[in-house]
Amino acid sequence: xxVAHVVRPRSRHQAFRSIRRQLLxxxxxxLRQAASWRPPETxxxxxxxxxxxxxxxxxxxxxxxxxxxxxxxxxxxxxALNRLDHASYGMCHLCRTDxxxxxxxxxxxxxxxxxxKAECEHRAMLRKQV
Ligand SMILES: [Zn+2]
Numbered sequence: 732x733x734v735a736h737v738v739r740p741r742s743r744h745q746a747f748r749s750i751r752r753q754l755l756x757x758x759x760x761x762l763r764q765a766a767s768w769r770p771p772e773t774x775x776x777x778x779x780x781x782x783x784x785x786x787x788x789x790x791x792x793x794x795x796x797x798x799x800x801x802x803x804x805x806x807x808x809x810x811a812l813n814r815l816d817h818a819s820y821g822m823c824h825l826c827r828t829d830x831x832x833x834x835x836x837x838x839x840x841x842x843x844x845x846x847x848k849a850e851c852e853h854r855a856m857l858r859k860q861v
Contacts, residue, residue, distance in 0.1 A: 811839035
């Protein structure tokens with residue numbers, strides 16, 4: 732499928748370059764952070780008593796949560812970087828209008844404008860109530 736070539740306004744094009752630079756920087760930081768994580772390797776590092784085990788379990792759970800968030804953020808960044816290569820980046824998938832730059836800076840992998848996103852969430856909420 733051919734991707735339609737879209738000429739972006741210069742300011743939007745520059746903003747996308749800035750978003751890409753920021754995403755690559757965030758990706759490097761998160762990858763470095765993820766690379767530093769490791770499970771306890773030796774028995775000497777394992778907790779000795781019940782209180783230590785509880786603390787260790789809490790720390791592990793907190794660590795798991797942080798890892799999940801980091802991996803979710805990395806996925807978000809990867810999706811945004813992949814989408815930045817396509818002409819349709821920054822365009823709402825439903826109404827085809829340009830997604831405002833502040834929204835893209837805050838949520839670089841956004842595929843919907845705020846109105847369409849709100850409409851989707853509203854419909855999802857209504858479906859849950861049925
Ligand atoms: Zn829209």
